[in-house]
Amino acid sequence: MQSQLIINELNHSVQTLTNQNITNLIQKIKQHNRIFVHGTGRSGLMLKAFAMRLMQLGLNSFVVGETTTPSVQKGDLLIVASASGETESVNLMAKSALKQGIDLAIICASPDSTLAKIQSPDIMLQSGTKYSQSQVSQQPLGSLFEQMLLIIFDTIILTMSNNQKDSNDDMAHRHASLE
Numbered sequence: 001m002q003s004q005l006i007i008n009e010l011n012h013s014v015q016t017l018t019n020q021n022i023t024n025l026i027q028k029i030k031q032h033n034r035i036f037v038h039g040t041g042r043s044g045l046m047l048k049a050f051a052m053r054l055m056q057l058g059l060n061s062f063v064v065g066e067t068t069t070p071s072v073q074k075g076d077l078l079i080v081a082s083a084s085g086e087t088e089s090v091n092l093m094a095k096s097a098l099k100q101g102i103d104l105a106i107i108c109a110s111p112d113s114t115l116a117k118i119q120s121p122d123i124m125l126q127s128g129t130k131y132s133q134s135q136v137s138q139q140p141l142g143s144l145f146e147q148m149l150l151i152i153f154d155t156i157i158l159t160m161s162n163n164q165k166d167s168n169d170d171m172a173h174r175h176a177s178l179e
Contacts, residue, residue, distance in 0.1 A: 021122070
């Protein structure tokens with residue numbers, strides 16, 4: 001069954017992460033008053049889901065490009081993700097953030113990419129991209145990368161929420177009520 005193949009690939013990919021990868025990203029998030037996220041396509045969707053959970057956790061989080069997103073300021077963090085590391089808008093956003101003195105967190109799957117050269121990635125995943133097949137995944141394009149983004153982001157939220165009393169109730173209170 002194909003779902004078992006996907007689960008096996010996820011298990012393999014999760015094993016390449018370290019607790020330190022997650023801990024370092026959590027520390028980066030905690031050091032900033034406002035967190036901005038940017039990505040395109042399915043990676044962008046995973047980042048939007050993360051921004052939503054950060055908001056539900058009580059943090060100020062924003063999705064770059066939304067009409068209500070404020071301008072960045074020193075002390076903010078921009079988190080970007082691109083499997084290929086060659087997505088032009090992501091690279092431009094990363095360069096712009098650094099130029100404005102904004103801290104940057106990068107997740108990608110291509111160590112020799114343009115994005116990885118802008119700043120050393122916080123998390124480097126092994127997966128395919130829209131430009132290359134992967135030795136570790138039979139899934140098309142960057143599917144494994146995007147699935148891993150959601151796992152990483154949910155791990156961060158779980159870890160952060162476990163450190164807060166009544167966090168599930170608080171998060172539920174912040175959940176959208178105009179549905």
